[in-house]
Amino acid sequence: MTEQVRKPRARRTFSAFGEIRKMPSEYEIVTHGQNWTTRQNRTSAFEQNPSSAPNMWFKTYRDNSALQAHDWEQFRDPDQYTYRTYVNAQAESELKVHGVLEEYSAAGSAAALAPGWVETLATLYTPSRYPVHGFQQIEAYIGHMAPTSYVTNAAGLATADFLRRVTTIAYRTRELQLAQPSSDIGTDHERRVWETHPGWQPARKAVESVLATYDWGEAFTALNLVLLPTLDDVLSRQFGEIARDNGDELTWLLHGFLDADNQRRNRWSIALAEFAITQQPTSASAIDKWVARWSPIADAAAQGLATILAETPEIPRNADAVTAGAKAAREGLLRGILAPAEAVAKVSAP
Amino acid sequence: MTLLKREEWQGFVRDVDWTPTYVDYEAIYPEWHCGTGKVPREAWQGWEESYKVSYPEYVATQREKESSTYAVKAALQRSNTFQDLDEGWKSATKMHFGGVALVEYAAVIGELKMARFGLNGSWRNMATFGQLDEMRHAQITTFFGHEFVGQDAQYDWTQKTFHTNDWVPIALRNLFDGMMVAPNVVDLAIELPFTFETGFTNLQFIALSADALESGDVNFANMISSIQTDEARHSQQGGPTMEILVEHDPVRAQWVIDKSFWGSARAFAALTGPAMDYYTPLEHRKQSYREFMEEWIIDQYIHTIEDYGLKKPWYWDEFITGLDTWHHGLHMGLWYWRPTVWWRPKAGVSKDERAWLASKYPNWENVYGDKWDVMIDQVNANNVAATLPETLPWLCSTCHLPCCNATPSRNGEWKVRTWQLDYDGKKYHFCTNACRQIFWKDRDNVNHETLIDRFLAGQIQPMDVGGILNYMGMTPDAMGDDPDYGAWTRDYIGRAVEGIAAATVQGATQ
Numbered sequence A: 001m002t003e004q005v006r007k008p009r010a011r012r013t014f015s016a017f018g019e020i021r022k023m024p025s026e027y028e029i030v031t032h033g034q035n036w037t038t039r040q041n042r043t044s045a046f047e048q049n050p051s052s053a054p055n056m057w058f059k060t061y062r063d064n065s066a067l068q069a070h071d072w073e074q075f076r077d078p079d080q081y082t083y084r085t086y087v088n089a090q091a092e093s094e095l096k097v098h099g100v101l102e103e104y105s106a107a108g109s110a111a112a113l114a115p116g117w118v119e120t121l122a123t124l125y126t127p128s129r130y131p132v133h134g135f136q137q138i139e140a141y142i143g144h145m146a147p148t149s150y151v152t153n154a155a156g157l158a159t160a161d162f163l164r165r166v167t168t169i170a171y172r173t174r175e176l177q178l179a180q181p182s183s184d185i186g187t188d189h190e191r192r193v194w195e196t197h198p199g200w201q202p203a204r205k206a207v208e209s210v211l212a213t214y215d216w217g218e219a220f221t222a223l224n225l226v227l228l229p230t231l232d233d234v235l236s237r238q239f240g241e242i243a244r245d246n247g248d249e250l251t252w253l254l255h256g257f258l259d260a261d262n263q264r265r266n267r268w269s270i271a272l273a274e275f276a277i278t279q280q281p282t283s284a285s286a287i288d289k290w291v292a293r294w295s296p297i298a299d300a301a302a303q304g305l306a307t308i309l310a311e312t313p314e315i316p317r318n319a320d321a322v323t324a325g326a327k328a329a330r331e332g333l334l335r336g337i338l339a340p341a342e343a344v345a346k347v348s349a350p
Numbered sequence B: 001m002t003l004l005k006r007e008e009w010q011g012f013v014r015d016v017d018w019t020p021t022y023v024d025y026e027a028i029y030p031e032w033h034c035g036t037g038k039v040p041r042e043a044w045q046g047w048e049e050s051y052k053v054s055y056p057e058y059v060a061t062q063r064e065k066e067s068s069t070y071a072v073k074a075a076l077q078r079s080n081t082f083q084d085l086d087e088g089w090k091s092a093t094k095m096h097f098g099g100v101a102l103v104e105y106a107a108v109i110g111e112l113k114m115a116r117f118g119l120n121g122s123w124r125n126m127a128t129f130g131q132l133d134e135m136r137h138a139q140i141t142t143f144f145g146h147e148f149v150g151q152d153a154q155y156d157w158t159q160k161t162f163h164t165n166d167w168v169p170i171a172l173r174n175l176f177d178g179m180m181v182a183p184n185v186v187d188l189a190i191e192l193p194f195t196f197e198t199g200f201t202n203l204q205f206i207a208l209s210a211d212a213l214e215s216g217d218v219n220f221a222n223m224i225s226s227i228q229t230d231e232a233r234h235s236q237q238g239g240p241t242m243e244i245l246v247e248h249d250p251v252r253a254q255w256v257i258d259k260s261f262w263g264s265a266r267a268f269a270a271l272t273g274p275a276m277d278y279y280t281p282l283e284h285r286k287q288s289y290r291e292f293m294e295e296w297i298i299d300q301y302i303h304t305i306e307d308y309g310l311k312k313p314w315y316w317d318e319f320i321t322g323l324d325t326w327h328h329g330l331h332m333g334l335w336y337w338r339p340t341v342w343w344r345p346k347a348g349v350s351k352d353e354r355a356w357l358a359s360k361y362p363n364w365e366n367v368y369g370d371k372w373d374v375m376i377d378q379v380n381a382n383n384v385a386a387t388l389p390e391t392l393p394w395l396c397s398t399c400h401l402p403c404c405n406a407t408p409s410r411n412g413e414w415k416v417r418t419w420q421l422d423y424d425g426k427k428y429h430f431c432t433n434a435c436r437q438i439f440w441k442d443r444d445n446v447n448h449e450t451l452i453d454r455f456l457a458g459q460i461q462p463m464d465v466g467g468i469l470n471y472m473g474m475t476p477d478a479m480g481d482d483p484d485y486g487a488w489t490r491d492y493i494g495r496a497v498e499g500i501a502a503a504t505v506q507g508a509t510q
Ligand SMILES: [Fe+2]
Pocket: B104, B107, B133, B134, B137
């Protein structure tokens, strides 16, 4: 130890980035290789008996998932969100949400809603805190199991986005309960509707089934690529539009603000699918298979909700049109990653 | 018009559980992940956090914290304080960055597990904030450590440590995988938020932020005190879980808490112990590690578990005795095997420092003095090479730390001994009796090769120090060495070993 060690060239960044010319961004510095259970040359995810139950779970449902890439650490969230970016953006956006909540509350708008629309809110909107919480749980699982911290962080932030959405729904539930005392909003009504209303049952079936899907690649595909793009279109875009048609501008505005979270999730989810397919062509067939399995389930969920939107509002929307819109939204999002010809072309032209 | 108060509507955010019917409850909440055990499922309906928080409050508060923490960092970056910091203090920070950054991330993975499998909606919501908090801690710690990579390659281990098979991260992965990620969520909520966060992270964070300020490292103090302010929020997942578990299955509650306290105590003896009693410059030391443990951990801990109707752990006497030995033995191990660590461990045994150690630990000279004297004499004989390791120590099959605990023999002599166990045709070694007991009780999970097992099985090639360092991912630019041999040996130049050692003891007891 006494002899002088030759002084190597000073580092500019973590050795984990290898020999690079470009300095990694702050996003990359704080996101890269954070999850040690995904490190190279490990015998098992956890530093314990390789055949312990936790190790077998991660081996089966993460490492052996059909969704594969040869180096997950190369994945990047197109939005490059860090924790700091996230709380800054969301605090800003919540200020806007509070602004419109105050503005419409001052105008007494909740009390002035038409009866058919109040019923729609009570049937479709206030009970939706249950499925959104289900999304929150599934997204947490995706983050828990993801094969790189780049995906865990994106999914962790998306998990928090669902809590944000439940919070907004909860706030409005109370507001509507106060403004519409003769409705049963804010009672055990919401849970009953979610558990028994025929319009909700296909959606509940979908959420419960994805909750019980443990292969991380399939859970990710089922939720982020199939169920959410379909139901976001019904519960966010179309519901917002119908709200505006029915004189509920506040709902329309709020959905506009919160939809930014959905769009951000869509961007990284599609980027992730493209990344896996480009790195490992067999991932394409896995995604195809899962999309084919979950699409009818998502369509049925949309169809069920569409029946509510066709029945209760003063100014309703045709159920088939709602369902078709949702399906088209999903297909539009997945277009780039599903068409086999395009997928093959991508792989052969790296 | 103002907004509705949180109390008016938060009940709806918390009330999000329903009864699944399309899929079995057990398929969504598998016992293996949820771990309800003897607790009836309905009992979890009573789970309630004491300190409520809402999403808009969360993002607003956290944005403020982030901007002030990074503003302090930016302001300090322009001054050149780093160069003026003491080597011992720098080593404490390297240990912290490398030993903690990715542990914060393991907590992200653990919180996400509770956000999915927690047995009550409000618990899962709390864990959703928890994973955000831990993401913050991982990112801020990583980013602050990264700043120094250009000035000192050892800071590369901020990110690298847990990707290697160095013995320190093997021991820590073993501990934290076992208490933060792998357990069912009921055990997890007791091991991570209850035992570790409310107990031990206080020690690391309070002790280190005080030491940081003493050492003039405002940036570091700023970072860790800001991190600590998040703990109160997510660590409260432990209390309500504990209450429910204790009510229905106190035996399990006692075991889970005892096991995680022990594992945490072993790890802290290895990391916080040496930093407090050896690396921190003498003039900046306020309390010894033992005093700190007594004040901040032990009283509070016993108080807390008794509040829940639990007893002191079965190993209590062994633990208390260990406060005088564990971290001294581990410090010596870290110093001796210094090429395997990513910091520069100071020996910290100059005359003054020894006098301080002997005043805090009356047996110190008796147990450790002669061993350091051997090192001192080699250094003073210009033979540093003789103080470098050629072999590996036995590693404990439970905590994966070196078996280096001295215990008194009947004749009053202190000896390092290991506890052994013959199981399944193999001999296992343990650092302590409790480590052996924990292994036996938890053997399906923890039965796992130590670094020594791997070495003896020929997995590490070549079978010499070079091969071992390579296996550990250690490179010459990050390899630890004593920062200043003269600092702790020049007091003793030309003296007879026995005399000085004895004199120090005398001086301390007068
Ligand atoms: Fe933390």
